[in-house]
Amino acid sequence: MAIKPVLRMGSPVLASPSKQVHDFSKSILLPIIRDMLDTMKDEGGIGIAAPQIGCNMRLIMFGFDESERYPGEEAIPFTVLINPEIEILSQQITEDWEGCLSVPGMRGLVPRYDEIRYRGQDEKGQWIERSVSGFHARVVQHECDHLDGILYPERIKNLKKFGFEEELKHLIWPEDL
């Protein structure tokens, strides 16, 4: 389909809650899903939410085998998730570095729940339910935040741990030095 421009932090679309999907017609969903996939791949992302390409639907996708943006992280199966819901399974919270295609060139240290269960439907309307932890749980929380109009910088506790990836790389990937 097409690579779309990714909306950036400051766009009102990214700050607004997205709408529940009721119509699962292929003619509506598939073009958007293809555009999201093409855009995510072009940008080297591991997840994307529909509002990032200007579509205010509760639709996210994520997954990767190996990622240059997140080296060393365990693979996540490629997943399309519509109307996702998250249940927190443990109050344990961990901080780790995140980036976002809508906040290009930046990284921040973001607290997320360690263990969640998520549930939603794929593009065929089939239900997906998984209990996950670690990076997988982090990615899903990040993408679901987009559907509520929240970007990761809003979650950062210490803004000294927010900045340009180039400047922060000694903190993000210390083992590489």
Ligand code: NI
């Ligand atoms: Ni994002």
